[in-house]
Amino acid sequence: MKEELFEKDIMDFVDGKAKDISNEEAALIGHDLKQIVYDLKSMPLEKVPTTTDKSINDFIKGIPQQKQSILRLNKWWPVMVAAASFALLILVFNQGNSLQDDYQILASNPDKLNFIYKLNEKELNGSDIAWLNSELKKENNPNIKVTIVDLLNNYQSKLDNDFIRQLEDESTPSVQMALLNTLEEIQYEDLNNDLWAFTERKNLDNMVKSKASSILSKSTN
Amino acid sequence: MKKSKLLFLVISILSYNIGSSQIDLSVYDDIESVTVTSYWGDINVIGTEASADRVFTMEVVHTDSENNAVRLDQIEGYVDLSVENKQLYIETRTPEGFESIDLNLKIPAHLFLDLKLIKGGNIYADNLKNGVEINILNGSVKIERIGKYALVNAANGEISAEFENIDSDKPVSLVTMNGGITVSLPGNIKRDVRMISRKNGYIQSDFPLASGDKISLNTKQYSKTPIIHTARINGGGALLFLSTENGPLSIKKS
Amino acid sequence: MTVLTDELLLQKIIRGETQVLGVLYKRYSTLLFNYFYRVTKDYNASNDLLMETFARIHKYRHSYKPSRKVRPWIFQIGSNLLKDHLKKISKTISIHESDVQQIGVQPDRYSEISDRQRRTQQAMARLKLSERNIVTQYYLLEMSYEAIAETENITVNNARIKVCRALKKLKALLKDIKT
Incomplete structure (x- = not known):
């Protein structure tokens, strides 16, 4: 029993639960064991053989996919499944941004929306923002787009031409308005040319047009 | 739409009118979702329980540019129906002049609904238990007894939404550019709330909104400056996102 | 930075989104492979064990209890497989001095490790398989004593003692290995 308590004291020290050990003998052992554990932990890791990656890849492909509980299917579903699976596997077996990896596997709009909103709890870097810009361009659902713009609004100093150019392709008024609200606060020096072109667009919603014109008039005054 | 025309032939044979010009869609008994795409006109979608007599029907009302409204017995040329991957697509034709097409649908309550109104009209959906996604350009949206x-x-247009049995891990996002938003939620719901009202807004809430910011609640005074807040209901949970450019936000206990 | 937790990923796998298994594989394959390799010193066996671990994760996905963390659950599956493998080979295997250098990192990566680390891995090779296993569970997989206890079917206190004694044995072995 005494030996066990002695060893518990040692391991508490090795585990970092105790800062030091009062027993001198235990302290000596504890320091040596801590060094051994450190050496073991810091040994380089072997890479997993690529053949194993491929075998796992084949294994996953061989498992029949069950249908999703919430379907957002369209006529291109079989093609999309194949493309998404391929994209996923490319991502999984190559080192990449884990944010993108995680997002790629989300099949439904509610999951994607939750994911984007949760990013408010993270500190995003430049490549994350570039990725969000590309998602903003690709995404079809306007609610997800508005949530991305709301998130990117926190990183105004890191928004560049990619963000400004989102207006060019955007056709949903609520998303256009969300973009304009952020652009108004950025005060980007080359914004005016893009905004002039935008206000000339046909079928622009009156409220959106009025907002864009208001930003233009403020910047020219 | 070649495929849908072929399917229409099948539909013409299998579907028939049930009294008041209701098209029977019960042949689609194994689908999992309904996608409606329309241009002008009102759309009403009512979820029906499996025990109901007429579980799956559609009524189409065409109004021409002279404002003559006719309930259609034959929908060919006005509305296309097609099925792909257990998803029923209902698509109205591109408008000719100032015509509109109203759709009144009864669908099994367990089906997921994806609805897009490209030009304008009002949308009403009731008793759909598996979630809805709605996009509309001009017009109001009222949804009741929605699940998931x-x-x-x-x-x-304004948005009014009432939920029951909402999934604890699924979001609710209601976004309009011009109009107020009212949402009714079960009293025990846990949500992270993001509220944006850019102008002419106020926030009314039956729930205490825990927040790091100071929130002015239930004053009903229209603010000229943007109201942007993040808060929690009952300790927080999945997202409740409410955003309007112009109008108030109201969160009610159902 | 990652947002999707292991628990959420496993829930997706349970719901039938099997492609998500690839994401878990990406997260845990390197650790598990090194765990198997450092204990068995057998490259091919480590490959097979890694494959089998993920096959079992999928096979037994419904037995996962949502109240548990996924990481120890996966490591437990891997540890159990390794334990079975060690049982099979324990009667035939004997560690010779020539094998010793193969344990730990591959010889062509020796330049990446210090002399003390090289000696430590040589000492590791002289531990009994069961001791090497428990030490590797401890330092590499960072399994808690509770998780080790569950895998080894011993008490938590016993797990701590076993780790401590294996490490003390390593310390003693190190003295015998010349620099």
């Missing part, structure tokens, strides 16, 4: 989740996006 909802994503609603409107340009010009």
Whole structure:
């Protein structure tokens, strides 16, 4: 029993639960064991053989996919499944941004929306923002787009031409308005040319047009 | 739409009118979702329980540019129906002049609904248990007794949404550019709330909104400056996102 | 930075989104492979064990209890497989001095490790398989004593003692290995 308590004291020290050990003998052992554990932990890791990656890849492909509980299917579903699976596997077996990896596997709009909103709890870097810009361009659902713009609004100093150019392709008024609200606060020096072109667009919603014109008039005054 | 025309032939044979010009859609008994795409006109979608007599029907009303409204017995040329991957697509034709097509649908309550109104009209959906996604340009959206989740996006129109049995991990996102938003939620719901009202807004809430910011609640005074807040209901949970450019936000206990 | 937790990923796998298994594989394959390799010193066996671990994760996905963390659950599956493998080979295997250098990192990566680390891995090779296993569970997989206890079917206190004694044995072995 005494030996066990002695060893518990040692391991508490090795585990970092105790800062030091009062027993001198235990302290000596504890320091040596801590060094051994450190050496073991810091040994380089072997890479997993690529053949194993491929075998796992084949294994996953061989498992029949069950249908999703919430379907957002369209006529291109079989093609999309194949493309998404391929994209996923490319991502999984190559080192990449884990944010993108995680997002790629989300099949439904509610999951994607939750994911984007949760990013408010993270500190995003430049490549994350570039990725969000590309998602903003690709995404079809306007609610997800508005949530991305709301998130990117926190990183105004890191928004560049990619963000400004989102207006060019955007056709949903609520998303256009969300973009304009952020652009108004950025005060980007080359914004005016893009905004002039935008206000000339046909079928622009009156409220959106009025907002864009208001930003233009403020910047020219 | 070649495929849908072929399917229409099948539909013409299998579907028939039930009294008041209701098209029977019960042949689609194994689908999992309904996608409606329309241009002008009102759309009403009512979820029906499996025990109901007429579980799956559609009524189409065409109004021409002279404002003559006719309930259609034959929908060919006005509305296309097609099925792909257990998803029923209902698509109205591109408008000729100032015509509109109203759709009144009864669908099994367990089906997921994806609805897009490209030009304008009003949308009403009731008793859909598996979630809805709605996009509309001009017009209001009213949804009641909705389960699972909802994503609603409107340009010009107010949104009113009432939920029951909402999934604890699924978001609710109601976004309009011009109009107020009212949402009714079960009293025990846990949500992270993001509220944006850019102008002419106020926030009314039956729930205490825990927040790091100071929130002015239930004053009903229209603010000229943007109200942007993040808060929690009952300790927080999945997202409740409410955003309008112009109008108030109201969160009620159902 | 990652947002999707292991628990959420496993829930997706349970719901039938099997492609998500690839994401878990990406997260845990390197650790598990090194765990198997450092204990068995057998490259091919480590490959097979890694494959089998993920096959079992999928096979037994419904037995996962949502109240548990996924990481120890996966490591437990891997540890159990390794334990079975060690049982099979324990009667035939004997560690010779020539094998010793193969344990730990591959010889062509020796330049990446210090002399003390090289000696430590040589000492590791002289531990009994069961001791090497428990030490590797401890330092590489960072399994808690509770998780080790569950895998080894011993008490938590016993797990701590076993780790401590294996490490003390390593310390003693190190003295015998010349620099």
